[in-house]
Amino acid sequence: MNRRSFLKTLALAGTLAVPGAGAARAETGGRVELATLLDLSRCVGCGECVAACRDANAAKFPEPERPFPKMYPARVRAEDWSARRDEDGRLTPYNWLTIQTAVVERDGRELEVHIPRRCMHCVNPPCANLCPWGAAYKRADGAVRINDAICLGGAKCRDVCPWGIPQRQTGVGLYLDLLPALAGNGVMYKCDRCHQRLDAGQQPACSEACPMQVQASGPREEMAARARKLAAETGGHLYGLEENGGTNTFYVSPVPFEELDRAVAQGPGRPHLRPVADVMARDEAFTAAVFGAPLAGLAAGLLTAARGLARSGRGAGEGGHD
Amino acid sequence: MTEPRAALRPARRPRGRLWIALCLALGFTGAGQMPIFKRYYLADLPGMGWTADYLLLHTLHLALATVFLVWAGAALGAWLVRREALTALGGWRAAAVAALALTGLARALKNLPDVWLAPGVVMAVDWAHLALALAFGALGLAALVRGTGYVR
Ligand code: HEM
C-alpha cells in the first residue's frame, strides 16, 4: 500500500528525531511478532484452556482492598468481580479466556462450534495506543499487556477496543494512592499471552493444555500463511487476519463468521465476531500531516522573514515593516 | 530600534489571541484523552456528547497539532532570520512548545502500525507530554498576567 510505505518512511525518518528512539525498530529490523492460529474445527469446548489460563495466571489476579474508597460523582460505579471469581461464561478480571458456543445447521444437521475468546493482540492496538498513561503497551513480540502497577482503571482501553476485551476490578492499583475519590477506578485485566511463560521459552498455558491441539503459535507471517492454507484446504473461513487492520489471533472456522456471530451470546465480556474496520486508520492518515507541519512552517517562516528583511533593506526610507 | 517594535505590537494582537485559542483547544482535546469528560458530566450537556468520543478527540487533537506545528515552525523560521531577543519567560515558553511538539510527535509516531517503541519510552513520553502541557499552561498564564510576550 502506498500510504503505508510513505508513512513508514516518514516514521523511520522520524525516529531519528525522537528522544530515546534507539529502542525503536521496524518490524523488518529484527522484531518478530508472534501470532496464534486457532483451528475451530478441532475445538470440543472442554474448557481445559480456560482452567489452565486461571492456574497459570492466578498470581496476577487482583486482591482488592475493602472497603472501596467512595468515588465521585455518584455515577461512577465500582466493578467488583472478587466475589465471583469462578464466573467463566464471560471475560472478567479473573477470567481472561472464555469459550463461546454457536449452534448452527450444516447439511441438515446440528453443528456446535466452540470459539475460545480472549484479547486478539492487535498489530496496532488502540487500547495501547490510546492509553493516556502508557499503562497498556505492546511488547516487542506483539503481545499486548496492561501494566497493573500503572493502570488507573479509567477503562478507556475497553471503550476503544473493538471487542471490549479489558475488564475492570475496582479497589486495586495506583489510583488508591492518588485521588481515589476523584480519578481512576481500579485496574484493567485481560489476556497477556502468558508473558512469563513466553519469556521462559514456553507456550501459553491455554495452548499447552488443549487436548485437541486447537492452537498453534509462531511468527506472524508463518502463522498467517498456515491459516490461509488451512482455510483454503478445508473450505474454512478466517477471522482476525484483517480485522482492526490485522490482529495476531487467527481463527479458522468451518462455518462463516457472520453465522457464528448471530449464534453466540453477546454482551459485556462476550465479544462479537463481526468484521472490524481499522480503528487507528484515520489517525494514521493525519500522522503524515503532523510530521510535515513543522517543516512546512519552518520553510514558510524562513522565506517570509527573509523576504521581509530584503524588502525593508531595499525600502529603508519607507519604514516598511508589517 | 524602538520604532519598529511599537509598529509590531497592534498587528500582533489578533494573532496572539488566535494562538491562545489554538493552545486552549489543544489543551481541551488533550485533556479529553483522559477518561474524565464523561465522568464529570461534560458529555451529558446538550451538544457536548462528542467530548466522550475518544477517537474523534484524538483526530481533532492531531488536526489542531498540525496547525500548532506549522505555526511554531514558522515562528522558529522567522526567529532564525530576525534573531530577536527572547524574554526570560518567552524562552521557557518556546522551550515548552518545542518539547510539547517533540513528545507529541513521538506519541503520533508510536501509533503507526509499523512502528514499535519500547514500553518504557512510551510511558516516559506520555507523562512528559502531560507534564509539559500543564507547565505550558502555567507559563502562558504567567505571561498573560505580566503582559510579557515571547520577544523583547
Ligand atoms: C499546546 C500544545 C499541546 C497541549 C496543551 C497538549 C495537551 C495534551 C494532553 C493534556 C494530552 C493528554 C495527556 C497525555 O496523554 O499525555 C495530550 C495527548 C496527546 N497529544 Fe498533545 N498537546 C499539545 C500539543 C501536541 C502536539 C504538537 C502533538 C503532535 C502530534 C500532540 C500529540 C498528542 C498525542 C498523539 C496525544 C495522545 C494520544 C496518543 O498517545 O496517541 N500534542 N496532549
Ligand code: SF4
Ligand atoms: S483486542 Fe482489544 S484489548 Fe486486545 S489488543 Fe486489540 S484493542 Fe487491545
Ligand code: SF4
Ligand atoms: S495466552 Fe495465557 S493469558 Fe492468554 S488466554 Fe491463554 S493462558 Fe490465558
Ligand code: SF4
Ligand atoms: S482446551 Fe482446546 S478443545 Fe478444549 S475448549 Fe480449549 S481450545 Fe477447545
